[in-house]
Amino acid sequence: MPQADCLPELALIITRQDLVRYAGAANDYLPQHWDQAMMQGQGFADVVVHGWLGCAHLLRAATLHFTPGAWDMTEYSVRYRQPLSPGPIVCGGTIMAIDAQRSTVDGWIKDASGAVVTTAEMTFVRRSGPDAI
Amino acid sequence: MTKTASEPDVAAASSDAANAALARAKARIGTELPAVRFEIDRSDLRRYARACGETWPGYVQGDEAPPTFISALQSEGMGGDLFERDVPFKSMLHSDDAVELVAAIRPGDVLFATSYYRDAVLKQSRRGPMLFQTAEMLLRDEAGQLVGRVASSLVSF
Numbered sequence: 001m002p003q004a005d006c007l008p009e010l011a012l013i014i015t016r017q018d019l020v021r022y023a024g025a026a027n028d029y030l031p032q033h034w035d036q037a038m039m040q041g042q043g044f045a046d047v048v049v050h051g052w053l054g055c056a057h058l059l060r061a062a063t064l065h066f067t068p069g070a071w072d073m074t075e076y077s078v079r080y081r082q083p084l085s086p087g088p089i090v091c092g093g094t095i096m097a098i099d100a101q102r103s104t105v106d107g108w109i110k111d112a113s114g115a116v117v118t119t120a121e122m123t124f125v126r127r128s129g130p131d132a133i
Numbered sequence: 134m135t136k137t138a139s140e141p142d143v144a145a146a147s148s149d150a151a152n153a154a155l156a157r158a159k160a161r162i163g164t165e166l167p168a169v170r171f172e173i174d175r176s177d178l179r180r181y182a183r184a185c186g187e188t189w190p191g192y193v194q195g196d197e198a199p200p201t202f203i204s205a206l207q208s209e210g211m212g213g214d215l216f217e218r219d220v221p222f223k224s225m226l227h228s229d230d231a232v233e234l235v236a237a238i239r240p241g242d243v244l245f246a247t248s249y250y251r252d253a254v255l256k257q258s259r260r261g262p263m264l265f266q267t268a269e270m271l272l273r274d275e276a277g278q279l280v281g282r283v284a285s286s287l288v289s290f
Contacts, residue, residue, distance in 0.1 A: 012186065025177075025184035027208040032226065042224045051227035052204040056185035059200050068189045073200045077231040 007105065009092040010061035014049050016086055022053045046085040054084055054118050058107045061091035066103060066124045075123040082117040084109070093120075101126045150221035151255055151262040154289075158217040158253035158266055165249040169210045173198070175240035181205050198238035203283050204230075207270055210246030211285075215268050217253070222289040228265060229286040236280045244280060245273050251284060263290040 019033050031038055032048045039047050055078045063073065093107030102125050109118040178195035181202050191197045218225075238244070248270040256263050269284040 018184075022184045025181040026205040028204075044224075048226065051230070052201055053185065055204075055230065056187075056199065056201040060185065060187060063189065063200075068191055068197070072237075073234060075231075075233050076200065077229070079229050080227055083226060 005095045007061055007065050007093040007095065007107070009090050010057065010064065011088065011090045012057060013088045014053065014057075014084075014086050016047075018053070019047065019049060019086065022050050026050070026052060028052070044083060044085075049084040049086060051078070051080045051084075051118075054080070054089070054109055055120065057089065058091045058093075058109050058118060058120050059122065062093060062105050062107055062122055062124075065095075066105070068127075070127055071103070071124040072127050073122055074125050076120055078118060078120040080118050082111070082115060084111055084117045087112045089117075093122075147221070147261060151264065154217065154220040154222075154264055155253055155255045157219065158264065161215075161217055161250040162252060163249060164215065165247060166210075166212050166215060168245045168247045169206075169212075171206055171210075171244045171246065173238055173240055173242040173244065177205070178202065178238075178240060195240060200232070200234060202238060203232060203234070203270075203272060203281050206244070206246055206272065207283065207285065210270050210272075211248040211268055215248060215250055216266050216287055220264055220289045222264065225287055225289045227285065228288040229267075229284075231284045232281065233283075234281045236274070236278070238280065242280075243275050245275075247271050247273070258290070260290060263288050 023029050028050055033050050034047055036047050090110045093105050096104045096106055105122045107120040108116050111117045175195035178198050182192040182199055187193055187199050192199045248268055251267045251269045254265045265286050265288050267284055267286040271282045272280045274280050
């Protein structure tokens with residue numbers, strides 16, 4: 001695949017503080033995201049990052065390229081393939097199709113071990129007016 | 134080795150319990166929650182954008198909702214009772230989301246969320262049975278026009 005078809009990778013670290021901040025902003029206080037003892041009792045290494053928070057970073061990696069003022073994301077689907085613990089992640093993706101009006105992108109998140117933990121498909125449409133999607 | 138009638142068949146019991154949970158889950162298909170009204174506030178949009186690390190000025194300033202903001206309406210819009218929680222599994226995690234965005238969400242918008250239980254499926258994995266449940270939330274404006282929809286799935290295992 002030519003390099004030009006790949007999104008620039010977005011690397012970041014998701015901290016426990018990020019989970020607290022996201023829980024408050026999204027009103028998502030499920031114990032999977034803060035109760036470490038419970039999660040370790042279920043065999044997980046740590047608490048699990050909110051799927052939607054990982055998704056937001058992955059979509060952000062794509063919108064750094066498909067700027068929201070110029071493109072609207074009209075559809076996306078996400079699959080959380082493996083539980084993601086707080087720590088470093090890398091988001092990236094491949095532009096699968098693009099023309100003047102529409103683009104589709106396949107994206108992924110890799111965890112600290114390099115494993116793909118989340119995948120997504122996104123559709124962008126060229127913004128045609130101030131209120132458009 | 135042949136099992137005797139007095140020996141519990143753990144695998145079969147687990148499968149029976151999983152199938153019973155599937156039946157309870159399938160009985161929920163079509164269950165719809167009452168509509169929930171939201172008034173979209175700029176500070177909520179700003180807080181959500183910051184929590185997601187957004188950098189585009191329109192999101193950071195709260196002029197427009199980031200594409201995942203619809204998730205912030207799910208906790209209240211979908212309610213805690215929609216999914217079947219009485220399941221014979223120790224873990225329940227988020228597995229999939231599918232989102233369609235029809236119109237931008239902006240400060241001052243008044244939106245109505247209606248949610249319903251869509252489907253339940255039991256799949257076999259190397260670790261045993263896994264129960265997938267899916268519910269969908271539709272977001273409409275005051276005129277009844279669709280603003281967006283999100284289908285979210287949970288997996289129990």
